[in-house]
Amino acid sequence: MAEPLLEARGIVKSFGRVQALRGASFxxxxxxxxxxxxxxxxxxSTMVKTLSxxxxxxxxxxxFEGRPVSIPSPVAARELGIETVYQDLALAPDLESSANLFLxxxxxxxxxxxxxxxxxxxxxRRRTEEAFTTLGVxxxxxxxxxxxxxGGQRQGVAVARAVTWxxxxxxxxxxxxxxxxxxxxxVLDLIKRVRESGLAVVLISHNMPEVMEVxxxxxxLRLGERVAxxxxxxxxxxxxxxxxxxxxxxxxxx
Amino acid sequence: xSARWQRLATGSTTWIILILAGLIVAFSVLEPSSFSTxxxxxxxxxxxxxxxxxSVGMTFVIITAGIDLSVGSVLVFAGxxxxxxxxxxxxxxxxxxxxxxxxxxxxxxxxxxxxxxLITKARVPSLIVTLGTLGMALGxxxxxxxxxxxxxxxxxxxxxxxxGRAFGEIPWLVLIAVGVAIFFGVLLHATRFGRHTYAIxxxxxxxxxxxxxxxxxxxxxxxxSGLLSGLAGFLSLARFATTTIGGHATDNxxxxxxxxLGGTSLFGGIGTVLGTVVGVFIPxxxxxxxxxxxxxAFWRDVAVGAVLIAAVYLDQLRRRTQYRD
Amino acid sequence: xxxxxxxxxxxxxxxxxxxxxxxxxxxxGGASDSGGSDYxxxxxxxVKGDEFYITMNxxxxxxxxxxxxxxxxQGPDQFDAAQQTPIVDAVAAKSPDAILIAxxxxxxxxxxxxxxxxxxxxxxxxxxxxDPSMAVSQIASDNVGGGRxxxxxxxxxxxxxGKVMVVNVKPGISTTDQRGQGFxxxxxxxxxxxxxxxxxxxxxPAKAAAIVTATLAKHPDLKGIFAANLFSAEGAASGLRxxxxxxxxxxxxxxxxxxxxxxxxxxxxxxxxxxxxAEIGRLGVEQAAAALDGKETRPxxxxxxxxxxxxxxxxxxxxxxxxxx
Numbered sequence: 001m002a003e004p005l006l007e008a009r010g011i012v013k014s015f016g017r018v019q020a021l022r023g024a025s026f027x028x029x030x031x032x033x034x035x036x037x038x039x040x041x042x043x044x045s046t047m048v049k050t051l052s053x054x055x056x057x058x059x060x061x062x063x064f065e066g067r068p069v070s071i072p073s074p075v076a077a078r079e080l081g082i083e084t085v086y087q088d089l090a091l092a093p094d095l096e097s098s099a100n101l102f103l104x105x106x107x108x109x110x111x112x113x114x115x116x117x118x119x120x121x122x123x124x125r126r127r128t129e130e131a132f133t134t135l136g137v138x139x140x141x142x143x144x145x146x147x148x149x150x151g152g153q154r155q156g157v158a159v160a161r162a163v164t165w166x167x168x169x170x171x172x173x174x175x176x177x178x179x180x181x182x183x184x185x186x187v188l189d190l191i192k193r194v195r196e197s198g199l200a201v202v203l204i205s206h207n208m209p210e211v212m213e214v215x216x217x218x219x220x221l222r223l224g225e226r227v228a229x230x231x232x233x234x235x236x237x238x239x240x241x242x243x244x245x246x247x248x249x250x251x252x253x254x
Numbered sequence: 255x256s257a258r259w260q261r262l263a264t265g266s267t268t269w270i271i272l273i274l275a276g277l278i279v280a281f282s283v284l285e286p287s288s289f290s291t292x293x294x295x296x297x298x299x300x301x302x303x304x305x306x307x308x309s310v311g312m313t314f315v316i317i318t319a320g321i322d323l324s325v326g327s328v329l330v331f332a333g334x335x336x337x338x339x340x341x342x343x344x345x346x347x348x349x350x351x352x353x354x355x356x357x358x359x360x361x362x363x364x365x366x367x368x369x370x371x372l373i374t375k376a377r378v379p380s381l382i383v384t385l386g387t388l389g390m391a392l393g394x395x396x397x398x399x400x401x402x403x404x405x406x407x408x409x410x411x412x413x414x415x416x417x418g419r420a421f422g423e424i425p426w427l428v429l430i431a432v433g434v435a436i437f438f439g440v441l442l443h444a445t446r447f448g449r450h451t452y453a454i455x456x457x458x459x460x461x462x463x464x465x466x467x468x469x470x471x472x473x474x475x476x477x478x479s480g481l482l483s484g485l486a487g488f489l490s491l492a493r494f495a496t497t498t499i500g501g502h503a504t505d506n507x508x509x510x511x512x513x514x515l516g517g518t519s520l521f522g523g524i525g526t527v528l529g530t531v532v533g534v535f536i537p538x539x540x541x542x543x544x545x546x547x548x549x550x551a552f553w554r555d556v557a558v559g560a561v562l563i564a565a566v567y568l569d570q571l572r573r574r575t576q577y578r579d
Numbered sequence: 580x581x582x583x584x585x586x587x588x589x590x591x592x593x594x595x596x597x598x599x600x601x602x603x604x605x606x607x608g609g610a611s612d613s614g615g616s617d618y619x620x621x622x623x624x625x626v627k628g629d630e631f632y633i634t635m636n637x638x639x640x641x642x643x644x645x646x647x648x649x650x651x652x653q654g655p656d657q658f659d660a661a662q663q664t665p666i667v668d669a670v671a672a673k674s675p676d677a678i679l680i681a682x683x684x685x686x687x688x689x690x691x692x693x694x695x696x697x698x699x700x701x702x703x704x705x706x707x708x709x710d711p712s713m714a715v716s717q718i719a720s721d722n723v724g725g726g727r728x729x730x731x732x733x734x735x736x737x738x739x740x741g742k743v744m745v746v747n748v749k750p751g752i753s754t755t756d757q758r759g760q761g762f763x764x765x766x767x768x769x770x771x772x773x774x775x776x777x778x779x780x781x782x783x784p785a786k787a788a789a790i791v792t793a794t795l796a797k798h799p800d801l802k803g804i805f806a807a808n809l810f811s812a813e814g815a816a817s818g819l820r821x822x823x824x825x826x827x828x829x830x831x832x833x834x835x836x837x838x839x840x841x842x843x844x845x846x847x848x849x850x851x852x853x854x855x856x857a858e859i860g861r862l863g864v865e866q867a868a869a870a871l872d873g874k875e876t877r878p879x880x881x882x883x884x885x886x887x888x889x890x891x892x893x894x895x896x897x898x899x900x901x902x903x904x
Contacts, residue, residue: 054463073465074462074463074464074465075465078465084463086463089460090457090459090460090463090464091457091460092452092453092456092457092460092461092523093456093457093523093577094452094455094456094519094522094523094524095449095452095453095456095523099449099452099453103453103460103461103464103466104461104464104465104466105464105465106446106449108446116445117445117446117447118444118445118446119444119445119446119449145576145577147576147577148576148577285673287674288672288673288674289672291672293671293672293694294668294669294672297665297668297669297671297672297691297694298668301664301665301668401778401779401781402749402750402779403749403750403751405686405750405751416690417690490661493687494660494661494664494684494686494687495686495687496660496684496686496687496751498659498660498661498687499781500657500659500749500781500782500783501657501659501660501661501662502661538665541665541666541669542665542668542669542672543669545653545665545666545669545670546669546670546672546673548651
């Protein structure tokens with residue numbers, strides 16, 4: 001079996017006196033959807049932020065395609081091909097969709113103008129519309145400020161951004177938490193489409209039915225450590241909940 | 255496409271242009287032979303030019319959800335050191351004046367970068383930092399001059415730029431102010447630098463996570479504000495032939511009012527240079543029009559305050575109805 | 580829809596306020612008293628809230644009524660060139676027949692007043708310019724003489740010896756510069772008298788008070804202060820009261836505003852050198868009318884001053900400045 005695409009081993013991370021991760025581990029394989037679940041305070045978001053370069057771990061190691069790497073900043077994560085859809089979406093509400101999609105990676109005009117930093121807004125808008133169409137994101141007016149969009153549309157923009165740029169892995173932190181039924185369905189379909197395109201997806205979710213539906217594997221965090229790993233097809237919601245609450249511990253952990 | 259035009263029609267910049275147009279029309283109707291003359295328009299523009307230069311810099315700062323209270327003091331300081339430099343040199347030709355300009359710009363830039371460093375590295379809020387530099391810059395200017403205005407300025411500076419006109423018609427001060435507005439307007443609206451400015455004001459954390467060097471960018475933005483305050487100090491020297499130390503205590507508030515009137519949000523993320531230009535002219539037109547029609551000075555302040563509140567109210571209304579939570 | 584109404588209402592409101600403004604002076608086309616010259620004049624003060632200029636306006640209004648002219652009163656909020664210039668420009672736009680003005684800076688106001696002179700007769704009242712050639716008349720108190728009298732009066736009060744200082748306004752104002760000059764002439768070189776020099780209050784009573792308390796800290800044996808204008812005198816008296824030194828230090832003040840008269844009665848200020856602002860205003864209107872009638876004008880007119888003490892206060896009531904007409 002091929003080596004894992006991205007692997008975290010024994011990550012320790014504290015914030016002041018609170019130890020969010022106490023030697024936690026996590027594994028993602030290429031082309032799969034793996035769900036990272038755990039109760040509140042288990043350390044899921046911290047793990048995501050560590051692997052996407054927002055936080056620096058106090059201890060532990062990270063391996064990418066088998067080689068040890070360090071991910072000191074969001075840019076470093078991007079260079080490895082890792083993109084993230086944060087729980088708060090990290091969108092600039094006053095800017096339009098294409099501006100958000102290209103945030104930090106703006107397309108510039110060719111030639112001298114480009115060297116001076118002149119934006120190619122038309123190109124960015126065009127590519128945004130293409131991405132939206134491909135991924136089925138329904139935003140009527142691409143030049144409208146993101147703050148005027150509904151929660152589901154904003155989620156779509158954030159996901160489209162991650163997917164458009166991602167080379168290898170997309171992290172999604174609670175993507176359906178604030179959405180209605182129809183919008184949730186759209187996001188889940190979106191996740192499947194992303195996997196079909198060859199990217200790996202890490203899905204953090206509280207929602208067990210969702211997890212059962214889209215993921216290939218499930219890893220469980222509890223109190224800052226990995227306590228269980230499952231193959232979705234071979235498990236049940238009861239087992240997952242049991243692992244989260246600590247009633248069940250699984251030999252395959254760590 | 256049509257959604258875009260719709261947004262343009264209801265945008266706050268459009269509104270404020272309409273209000274300015276309404277005022278101009280009203281005063282022209284009341285006093286056609288006094289208000290709507292070329293001379294009066296020229297004087298209006300000249301009197302507004304220096305504040306416009308400062309306000310353009312302030313626009314950038316407020317779009318990043320910051321504030322710069324030090325602009326008036328930096329203006330005075332830059333004028334003082336520039337005058338000292340020019341008086342300390344032999345002769346008073348173009349070379350000396352150029353040195354004066356460079357000194358003023360450098361002084362302004364220095365204060366601006368200091369503001370930026372304190373705000374980003376020391377993590378002190380911009381309101382407090384710029385309040386501090388407001389005091390320091392003015393204090394240093396007073397120390398250097400002993401509290402007495404410097405009233406020796408190369409005459410060519412005054413006759414050339416201060417009161418001089420390009421093509422015999424357009425005052426140089428107005429031309430320079432317009433040039434500044436156009437240059438920085440393009441910077442803000444068409445370049446990566448401008449977009450990053452909006453992004454940081456709209457959601458600083460998102461900008462950081464997107465890989466934007468936020469701290470460096472903010473230092474540059476406050477540097478711009480300082481640089482333009484320095485330029486304004488030089489222009490003020492050219493206009494009044496004296497450093498007018500005591501006359502800039504409320505420049506900061508006037509600039510902030512102009513920027514906010516123009517539709518820039520104090521919460522950051524939204525704003526235009528065009529709006530600021532209009533925002534500078536509304537109080538200027540009000541004052542000019544009221545004096546011409548014989549209204550007492552106190553009504554001017556009431557009117558400007560009322561228009562300011564109305565403009566911000568309209569902006570808030572627009573946000574509430576268009577933005578969803 | 581609602582928003583269009585708001586814009587229209589705002590423009591209408593501004594226009595209404597502006598239109599109402601004209602009713603203040605003269606009532607437009609009413610029957611005039613004698614001669615019916617129908618001249619339109621404007622008096623631009625150095626600063627609005629100063630009883631000196633208000634009294635000047637009262638005298639000018641009386642004279643205007645006598646010859647059937649209308650006189651408007653304008654002025655900046657602070658004694659500052661940058662604030663007075665837009666007002667001069669706006670008044671000039673109306674092209675009144677004559678403008679009476681007290682320039683706030685001998686250099687900076689030259690350009691705007693020259694421009695105004697193209698269409699209006701100019702009379703310089705109180706202060707003047709380095710180059711007054713565009714004016715038909717300059718009317719002011721003999722400020723050098725006034726300063727000298729102040730010096731002599733102060734020396735009398737302190738028994739001929741001790742430390743004395745001047746709280747002046749800011750350099751570049753012709754009148755106060757001359758008062759300082761006259762005072763210096765009177766006290767320099769007198770045996771036993773130590774002249775500490777001039778400090779500048781920037782026409783701010785608070786600053787004047789701060790200057791006095793600071794000087795007392797350095798020279799606790801200060802004997803006498805000459806305060807060169809109204810705000811400086813007010814502030815200097817406050818400073819003495821704050822320091823509790825009203826008995827030790829004598830003040831001679833220039834100008835006789837209500838606050839200063841109170842201080843005189845309370846014994847904090849020992850003498851006031853009162854100018855004749857109403858007379859200046861009256862003469863200003865007369866000279867302007869003469870120029871408009873094509874008659875000869877007097878290029879320079881000096882008005883008198885009076886020394887007011889607690890003892891002669893009762894007889895000199897007419898010489899006091901009024902807070903309103």
